[in-house]
Amino acid sequence: MKAEIISVGTELLMGQIVNTNAQYISMRLPDVGVSVYYQSVVGDNPGRLKECLNIALGRSDVVILTGGLGPTKDDLTKETVCEVLNKKLVLNEECLQVMKDFFNRMNRPMTENNIKQAYLPEGSIIVKNSNGTAPGCIIETDGKIVVMLPGPPQEMRPMFEETVIPYFMRFSNYRLESKFIRIFGMGESAVADKISDIIDNQTNPTIAPYAKEGEVTLRVTAKYDKGEAEADIIAPVVEQIKARLGDVVYSVDNESLEEVTAKLLMDNNLTISIAESCTGGLVSARLTEIPGISKVFNRAVIAYSNEAKMEHLGVKAETLAKHGAVSRETAVEMAEGVRKAADTDIGVSITGIAGPGGGTPQKPVGLVFTALSDGTQTYCRELRLWGDRRRIRNVTAHNVFDMVRRYALKLPVNG
């Protein structure tokens, strides 16, 4: 089935928010044999929404709309869809009751305009909303399927998972499955070059590369017919690519570098402490996004000032005076110092110049040192990064996770 996503909302057309709903839905639909061919965004304007909906119904089997189901006068998706499909909006008593209960639970009065949300197109399938007041619905009409969901992602996503995905599961006669091979430490063109024959010779699965801030991802997508005895056609290709690229491949399950690293630390009970300067807490913040990390993450010291480097990390005054805060020597002492203070298996450190100010001809913006110490040995990477403050901090964090990952896997830490 061919699908089109129509996101309704002037805030999208004004660029106030990014369209994460379209991304989420696009990512999930192929799993149930629905291919997204188009995404559209239109404002809270009935005329233009009607036009978009007619175009979508003309070229797609499935149209999924998000947004415009709220209680205010702006919210016109349901009314407009019903007009195009020639359906009546009828009060749904069940939805009304759920809404009343919701307001009771939240201990808030239900206002008159909320009742509008309990009206649904006649004959439609209700999509329940456990995280908000606006229910969604699925309409089957003239061989087309139209789905309406609310705009807030924290409402839309559970509704999509709980009702919409199971709904489509029944129809699909094939499904797409993707694996994402994630790579750090090799550029996009080098990756493409190494596997160009594999890319060129494949029709199922297909392979597509893309790059972002020092990382490269290969999407490997296979099409499976339903009912067919399912030989796994992805795994051999993934294995072939992994063998070709080597240990720069850090995940074939679309995990982030910090997820992979955190899992390795937790699985191996390898405790870690962190000393950050120019990344200012970013490495720790990313690592602690992973639930359960407190098992192995002991502490971090964000030592912006030289005093903090000396007091908490035992960096020597001579080292700072002789080599400067941004130096291999300081990075090494920071990693060793934090490891000692925290009594962890490994200590890692980051010191550098993230910019925009602070650079000199000898030590330009983008010069970063990251070190890893295990008490016996200390490894250090010197990075020369380009880009703005945000990019420099991000690529630095990637490098730290890469060092830890390689250490945990007993690979050469510096590649």
Add this chain to the structure above:
Amino acid sequence: MKAEIISVGTELLMGQIVNTNAQYISMRLPDVGVSVYYQSVVGDNPGRLKECLNIALGRSDVVILTGGLGPTKDDLTKETVCEVLNKKLVLNEECLQVMKDFFNRMNRPMTENNIKQAYLPEGSIIVKNSNGTAPGCIIETDGKIVVMLPGPPQEMRPMFEETVIPYFMRFSNYRLESKFIRIFGMGESAVADKISDIIDNQTNPTIAPYAKEGEVTLRVTAKYDKGEAEADIIAPVVEQIKARLGDVVYSVDNESLEEVTAKLLMDNNLTISIAESCTGGLVSARLTEIPGISKVFNRAVIAYSNEAKMEHLGVKAETLAKHGAVSRETAVEMAEGVRKAADTDIGVSITGIAGPGGGTPQKPVGLVFTALSDGTQTYCRELRLWGDRRRIRNVTAHNVFDMVRRYALKLPVNG
């Protein structure tokens, strides 16, 4: 002028990446009198791209395409646009030279397929690319304007700013101007309620609210005709709203809470140190996104373990034993301890349960204490947050910045 953005790329339709280009362009075009009425996304498929382009040319004055200008066989935007507009692609010697220089600078060989990128539609205006190899272009044809830009945001954005924005500036006979009033500490419905009469009575400027993770933003948008003597029609409305809402308004210039807070710290030379537990470095990472912050930010201690809380922050063992790590008492000692260790004007602390594990009936997931100490007085907020780990950490960080902002402004710290 009415514009439509067409983003070309199968990676968007697969949900691998979020369409930040459409958001960026949508946000900027109104500044030069161009209104975005539609956004579309289509894969790297000439047939469907042709169809989308024809629809766009039929209903919009300006069509901006991003993506599909790369060197590979997938990249077909230019070829397809030329077919629809009946233009020839011709080799542009200037672009070819720029590209050769680029590869020389990067010390990489230029491959044959890169030359394809130097072909541009006849008679088009070149949009130079300082950050990559694919130039963009602007085509004026039959009263329509078609702009093509590469997909990578770090290439697209500077090209858009340097060439596309000045290009449109010449045409526009009006412009839209928006102010964004940003609010923390009051819910969306309370905000809307307090200013409902202002919203209802306004036609120019218009006012639209939206909410995200504990923050509310009001967009105030005015339309100015070019040449007209420009009385500022936004400022009085912004002032009226500010007066109505009071000190929960933290910015009228669309700054983030951390930007506003960082600026206040820097302007007042108020030095700060941070002790984080459940936020794991997020508060420090966000604060240090702001260039120049090293002037006032001394250090942070991410004290996940009780040992770290005692060693670096001087939290008493009795306090931890009696009240637990997640308690008002511990938060207070952490804030006082980090301030003392760092010898800064203020110290702030965070301790809580971000989940998903670790909650108990007495101390559920979402219970967070944040404290601020100035050596004389210590303030503490007890938060009861809902949502997942990511949301709890984010809203906690907002609260910390809000406390610091209010302290720096000599407002009651706890509202």
